[in-house]
Amino acid sequence: MADQWPNRRLPTIPDLLPDELLYSWIGRLVTANALHARKDTIEWLFGDRYAIPCIDLQGHLTHLCQVLGTDAPLRSPNAFIETSTLYPYHRPFLSPSRDEAVVRILKEGGAKGLKTIMGRVANRFGATPPLQICARCAVEDMASLGETYWRRTHHLPGVSCCAKHGIALTIQARQALVTDRQKFILPVGGVAPVQRDVGQLERRFARLANEVLLAKLPPVDPWQRRSAYFHALEARGWCRARGGRIDFPALSRELKQHYEDFQWTVHRERLLAGDSSTMAWLRTLLSRPRVSVHPICHLLLIGYLFNSIAAFALAIRDDSDEFSDRSVVAIYPNADDAKKGFGSDPGLAIRDVSLSCRALATMLHRSVTTIVTWRRAAGVPIAERRKWLTPEKVRAVVRALVAGKRHKSIAQSHHVSISTVSRIHKAYFNQAKHEPMLLEKERVRRRRHWMNVTSRMSKGGVNAVRNRAGATYAWLYRHDREWLRSQTQVLRCVPKRRPRVDWATREAGLLVRLEIEFKHLATASSRRRITTTRLVAGLGGDNVRVHLRQMPRLKARLAEMSESVEAFQQYRIDNAVDRLTYQGKSCDLWRVQRAAGIKVWTAMLRRYAQEVIEHRPPSQARMNHRRCRYH
Numbered sequence: 014m015a016d017q018w019p020n021r022r023l024p025t026i027p028d029l030l031p032d033e034l035l036y037s038w039i040g041r042l043v044t045a046n047a048l049h050a051r052k053d054t055i056e057w058l059f060g061d062r063y064a065i066p067c068i069d070l071q072g073h074l075t076h077l078c079q080v081l082g083t084d085a086p087l088r089s090p091n092a093f094i095e096t097s098t099l100y101p102y103h104r105p106f107l108s109p110s111r112d113e114a115v116v117r118i119l120k121e122g123g124a125k126g127l128k129t130i131m132g133r134v135a136n137r138f139g140a141t142p143p144l145q146i147c148a149r150c151a152v153e154d155m156a157s158l159g160e161t162y163w164r165r166t167h168h169l170p171g172v173s174c175c176a177k178h179g180i181a182l183t184i185q186a187r188q189a190l191v192t193d194r195q196k197f198i199l200p201v202g203g204v205a206p207v208q209r210d211v212g213q214l215e216r217r218f219a220r221l222a223n224e225v226l227l228a229k230l231p232p233v234d235p236w237q238r239r240s241a242y243f244h245a246l247e248a249r250g251w252c253r254a255r256g257g258r259i260d261f262p263a264l265s266r267e268l269k270q271h272y273e274d275f276q277w278t279v280h281r282e283r284l285l286a287g288d289s290s291t292m293a294w295l296r297t298l299l300s301r302p303r304v305s306v307h308p309i310c311h312l313l314l315i316g317y318l319f320n321s322i323a324a325f326a327l328a329i330r331d332d333s334d335e336f337s338d339r340s341v342v343a344i345y346p347n348a349d350d351a352k353k354g355f356g357s358d359p360g361l362a363i364r365d366v367s368l369s370c371r372a373l374a375t376m377l378h379r380s381v382t383t384i385v386t387w388r389r390a391a392g393v394p395i396a397e398r399r400k401w402l403t404p405e406k407v408r409a410v411v412r413a414l415v416a417g418k419r420h421k422s423i424a425q426s427h428h429v430s431i432s433t434v435s436r437i438h439k440a441y442f443n444q445a446k447h448e449p450m451l452l453e454k455e456r457v458r459r460r461r462h463w464m465n466v467t468s469r470m471s472k473g474g475v476n477a478v479r480n481r482a483g484a485t486y487a488w489l490y491r492h493d494r495e496w497l498r499s500q501t502q503v504l505r506c507v508p509k510r511r512p513r514v515d516w517a518t519r520e521a522g523l524l525v526r527l528e529i530e531f532k533h534l535a536t537a538s539s540r541r542r543i544t545t546t547r548l549v550a551g552l553g554g555d556n557v558r559v560h561l562r563q564m565p566r567l568k569a570r571l572a573e574m575s576e577s578v579e580a581f582q583q584y585r586i587d588n589a590v591d592r593l594t595y596q597g598k599s600c601d602l603w604r605v606q607r608a609a610g611i612k613v614w615t616a617m618l619r620r621y622a623q624e625v626i627e628h629r630p631p632s633q634a635r636m637n638h639r640r641c642r643y644h
């Protein structure tokens with residue numbers, strides 16, 4: 014029945030919009046054609062009555078292409094995978110064999126166990142993303158299309174802001190919490206933006222995740238990827254110490270500082286998990302490359318080492334000739350410009366070698382230099398007019414840039430001009446044009462925060478302020494060190510005034526408390542030996558003990574009051590005799606010995622016991638006599 018249903022040609026076939034998820038398109042298709050019989054619709058679309066639609070990695074693609082026929086917005090399952098799922102985001106972090114397995118599942122299977130193979134379940138980052146939307150993207154959609162839709166770039170793992178608008182994404186629904194999970198949920202337009210400040214690191218991470226998705230990189234052999242990471246680490250001087258091995262604790266500290274302790278991400282706890290010195294994912298990533306690690310972790314390391322996906326792709330290509338044969342498409346400084354007139358694939362025109370740079374520049378209203386820069390970043394061969402700037406030289410400059418060297422020193426050591434270095438930097442590191450402006454804005458914000466905290470906590474010195482505003486300190490240390498230094502120097506000048514202790518007054522107070530404490534211990538019904546330790550514990554313990562030298566009277570009084578072992582044994586004998594007398598029992602020596610509970614009876618003790626038994630005065634008198642002994 015399913016193949017025939019809905020028994021008619023669908024009247025409305027929506028277009029697949031730029032960057033739209035397949036889940037979103039099917040949702041709009043179902044709504045536009047009022048396909049209300051849910052189970053029948055699901056069976057018709059996916060060939061399985063019980064299939065659950067997947068937001069980011071929809072399976073059953075071959076079946077879907079068959080039933081939609083010419084109505085399908087894309088012709089092949091592969092085109093769906095590339096254009097309307099998040100799979101291109103995962104591919105560079107999978108091996109070629111896993112890539113084959115995943116593509117097979119996406120085409121034929123129900124995507125069961127798929128996310129485990131892909132490492133999405135690893136590190137417990139959560140396998141299903143919430144359905145979220147950017148309020149400003151939605152406003153633009155409503156104005157131009159009259160409806161809005163779920164975008165791929167808003168559903169990348171760990172991404173919580175729109176890379177285009179830099180504002181926080183609004184979560185509209187969670188598939189796991191919906192009772193009917195076969196229902197296609199559609200976004201609601203006209204929502205108010207989330208009132209939350211989005212930091213620079215959060216934005217930068219979103220940009221990097223976007224770049225991976227759009228770069229459409231091929232799968233990479235895990236060892237090859239690892240060697241690219243190692244070379245970059247080597248260039249930064251991380252492999253020199255300890256016989257070429259990586260100092261994981263130090264690298265871990267550096268990454269934490271670089272990412273400001275991951276304060277900006279909801280996955281902070283999971284990222285910091287591991288032993289006390291090293292984050293677990295970092296060790297796995299570099300020591301056991303075949304183990305699945307979540308793409309978020311790869312991206313964090315790539316962000317630190319390469320700063321852009323284009324530079325990462327270049328580093329991998331450096332390590333393998335095979336890689337360069339496949340289509341490596343890097344990201345352009347402004348992908349939106351490249352999109353004009355070229356459908357949903359921004360790289361199409363850039364990669365089309367039949368178009369000359371000049372023709373493309375005219376079409377895109379850009380300068381020839383810009384087009385050349387974009388094409389270089391995309392790895393498109395360009396007739397090099399300046400023969401001295403060979404690909405090898407460009408690679409050497411990129412490597413030096415990755416190592417964090419200054420433009421001036423790179424220019425000198427590679428015999429190129431500073432502007433050439435800047436141009437290469439711009440091409441391979443994709444610095445958004447507005448980044449300096451954002452940096453300036455961030456600087457103002459951070460400085461204000463630091464000043465605020467300082468005004469409240471300056472008495473505690475630098476450490477107190479730093480404890481309170483750790484992330485701000487780390488940011489300023491990285492980006493505004495001179496200013497921070499000038500501020501902390503002022504802080505350090507605040508003289509530390511410790512109130513002097515008046516030992517005489519304190520001693521007098523403690524002496525009074527000591528008398529009370531002693532009385533309390535001495536009159537307890539079945540008491541233990543009164544020792545200096547026990548007395549001092551009642552006065553405040555070690556705080557008092559370490560300062561006894563400053564309080565000699567207290568020290569002397571403590572010595573007087575503390576009871577020797579013999580004195581305490583005599584007390585126990587007295588006590589036993591008292592008890593026996595009170596109970597009306599005869600005070601034989603053996604009975605006293607047993608009642609006193611003393612293990613070892615010396616001749617002296619036995620003599621004392623006999624003396625007490627023979628000359629025992631009325632019990633009240635002896636109590637008084639015993640108390641006096643301690644005074």
Ligand SMILES: [Zn+2]
Pocket residue numbers: 147148149150151175176177178179
């Ligand atoms: Zn947006």
